[in-house]
Amino acid sequence: MEYYVELKLRKDAHNGGFSNGLTLCGSESTKGLERIQEKDNLIVYKNSYNHYITMNMVDHNDVIEVSTVFENRGCESTTIEMLSSFALKGIKADKIHRLQSFWSAEGKLRIETTKELHLEPSWNRCGMRVEKFGNLGSMPVRKYFPFIALENSETKEFTAVQLYIPFSWQIEILCKEDETLSLVGGIADRDFGHWFKNITPGETFTAPKAVIARGKSLYEVCDKLVKAQNPEISQLDQDMGIMFNEYCTTWGNPSFENIKKICNKLKDKAVKYLVIDSGWYGKNEGWWASIGDWDVNYEKFPGGLKKAADYIRENGMIPGLWFELESVGRLSKHWENTEHLLKKDGVVLTVGDKRFWDMSDPWVIEYLSNAVIHTLKECGFGYIKIDYNDTIGIGCDGAESLGEGLRQRIRATQEFFRKIKEVIPDIVIENCSSGGHRLEPSMMELVSQASFSDAHETTAIPIIAANMHRVIKPSQSQIWAVMRGSDSDNRIYYSIISTFFGRMCLSGDIYDMTDRQWSLIEEGMDFYREAADIIKSGTTIKIENLVKSYNKPEGEQTVIRKYENKLLVIAHRFENSNDISMDYIKNYKTVREYGTLECDFSAKAWLLVE
CATH class of the missing domain: 3.20.20.70 (Aldolase class I)
Structure with a gap:
């Protein structure tokens, strides 16, 4: 895998290979860049217009933080139509992981193979293959999270990226000359996001930061990205x-x-x-x-x-x-x-x-x-x-x-x-x-x-809350538990246990609750406080969930978070669910448990130590 820069200036030619309108990558602007300096954490390019592009790559806490700076040292103004925050090429991967997001249904994991996305080189290597996605506007997590992970299922190697970008953004997966992929992302460009930027002589422009993690599982790379925040x-x-x-x-x-x-x-x-x-x-x-x-x-x-x-x-x-x-x-x-x-x-x-x-x-x-x-x-x-x-x-x-x-x-x-x-x-x-x-x-x-979501009282709350572990710190993820006087014991458990994925936020008709209901709520609050260090500082090592529909979830979900010698295990049953096996925690000692898993739409949590 190689780091590089993608650039498109207005005055330069677009790429061929039937790619114009699909991507601004591979343009004359990129081909005209000359590497004039390269160190462990720095690459500097220069072009014939006396523009300098510096890509800084800082190794920090198991991730690479990438920032790309364009500097106009020429005598004329120029217009950037695309500048990558990050660009990687020579990636061997056969699976793509993305996180889809709509209102009250955030972070749904979407996994596709490169073949399903038609990302194979053409028979004579002249046609560009492109999968481009992103979001336009001031809600950067409206369709997708600015996140991607590429997996090589043969070697179990993952490469994941998270963009630090609160406005329109894009990520592109490209394939042309061989079986490897290029991965490029940053501000949504002239074609995709109606963005271009004039740079006067002496002026610089810095693209939004990207953070890149590599590891042996999706859990590992997501944990690295989240902990880098x-x-x-x-x-x-x-x-x-x-x-x-x-x-x-x-x-x-x-x-x-x-x-x-x-x-x-x-x-x-x-x-x-x-x-x-x-x-x-x-x-x-x-x-x-x-x-x-x-x-x-x-x-x-x-x-x-x-x-x-x-x-x-x-x-x-x-x-x-x-x-x-x-x-x-x-x-x-x-x-x-x-x-x-x-x-x-x-x-x-x-x-x-x-x-x-x-x-x-x-x-x-x-x-x-x-x-x-x-x-x-x-x-x-x-x-x-x-x-x-x-x-x-x-x-x-x-x-x-x-x-x-x-x-x-x-x-x-x-x-x-x-x-x-x-x-x-x-x-x-x-x-x-x-x-x-x-x-x-x-x-x-x-x-x-x-x-974490506007999912105030839906049965999908624990699914969405678990999704958030891949992209934000659980210690920042505020999860609703809305209490009603009509709530059964199972409903109280289901709601309160959902907050163990992050920060507990109570709401609802609390003055209508019985003493019995309040005793269950306060028992859950005590459990939450005892689990707080695991929620805050732990690592999510398992999210087991095959749910397809968020409106009518079926099946079951198990999430395990580990910190030092302690485990927090959270299990939810949905409609048409099966019993949830606890074999993976049999070698741990139970410190505390809360809830019950006796039927559909029930939940239980355990605090365990080795």
């Missing part, structure tokens, strides 16, 4: 504390009275955070359409938000508050504030009932600093849930291309995340985008936690 976890959030989010209690209609009711039920339950979700603002016209104003609804909160936050703290919890700060709803007073809203082709960009602030606009940043950061600080909130519920799409005005406009605005959003932490250093930030649409590493490194 370096999130800025708040000092308040180092202990895997349990949270309660009231969204599935009030369904977007919080008030001081129902927050008091929740507090009174939770004050002795060892819950660390209580988050006031959507609907605390506006004029009782619905939480969705009122986004953007952030004026507290004094009918619901007659003493203001500080009174509610103070009450939460008086009951021993850290108060949290929900914002969808990048968006403006149809009923907002800012709906027609078009000077500061994103446009595409000169027209205000409208998606359903949403418009979007231009996050690179100083006026917008000042407004949001007052509406969001000042509110958090003045009222004493220690936690912010930042939601994002639709996508900009292919891009926006404000730069030389729609894709570059998108890139710049999303980078500005990330700068606002940093600004929040600069003003409130210990703030706990939750990354939410209709659940899991922003679960990529560059966003995850800015936050303490993230919503």
Whole structure:
């Protein structure tokens, strides 16, 4: 396997082999690159225009971190239509692993052979074969995660890549001259993502980072990629504390009275955070359409938000508050504030009932600093849930291309995340985008936690939660357990045990639960706290799951996570399930167990030691 660079400049010819329109790889721009320097962790290229491309490859914690820098040392401006974050060639592989993702169904593992994808060289090696996929817009995990793993099933060798990219991206698998594959990825290019970038003399441009791992199993390479992520976890959030989010209690209609009711039920339950979700603002016209104003609804909160936050703290919890700060709803007073809203082709960009602030606009940043950061600080909130519920799409005005406009605005959003932490250093930030649409590493490194999904009460929750182990840290993956007064023992076990895949987030009609139900919930909370070190620091060594449908899951799932001499085993049964064998844990001693596996839609977890 060899590292190299793919580049396409506007002035240069496209590749042949029937590839134009399929890929920008192999262009005259790439063929014209000369390697002028090569070290263990550095390759420098130069072309006839006096452009320099430097690929840095840093070996760090069992992965290679790749960054690619384009520098224009010439006398004329140039236009990049594609620049790879990473490019690998000479890979021997026969299976492709990808992670598909739709709303409330994130991270489904998709495995295909190279033959199924038609990735075989043509009979005389003149035709390019291309499998190109990715995502367009400001929800980078809407169709696929920016992840791929190639497997050589003969040698059991895996090569996996994760892109650190919060906007439009692409990954390409290519085959032409021989039986090996090339693997290339980065910003979605001129053809795929409406992106090109003008580089003036003396200017540089750095492509988004990629991280590459190699190993002998999918578990190994995924674990390496996840452990390579370096999130800025708040000092308040180092202990895997349990949270309660009231969204599935009030369904977007919080008030001081129902927050008091929740507090009174939770004050002795060892819950660390209580988050006031959507609907605390506006004029009782619905939480969705009122986004953007952030004026507290004094009918619901007659003493203001500080009174509610103070009450939460008086009951021993850290108060949290929900914002969808990048968006403006149809009923907002800012709906027609078009000077500061994103446009595409000169027209205000409208998606359903949403418009979007231009996050690179100083006026917008000042407004949001007052509406969001000042509110958090003045009222004493220690936690912010930042939601994002639709996508900009292919891009926006404000730069030389729609894709570059998108890139710049999303980078500005990330700068606002940093600004929040600069003003409130210990703030706990939750990354939410209709659940899991922003679960990529560059966003995850800015936050303490993230919503794993908007799958609040579905039977697919444990499946989605287990999927997340391949791409984000379980210590950041916040999983819902929505409690209802009608819940059976099995339903309580099923829901609570699902949270053992990450961070426990309770919600629902908790004041309607019986003492018996509460005893089961608290038993699960105790189990979670005892398992927290395995969840946080362990390695997932098994995800056994043959489920096809997420709406009607059938079969069973077993997940094992190991840390030092301890195991956390989590088993769920779905419809038409079979008994789950425990043979693989017979040599371990049971420290604690929780739940039961007596029927369909039941669950059980074990803590074990060698």
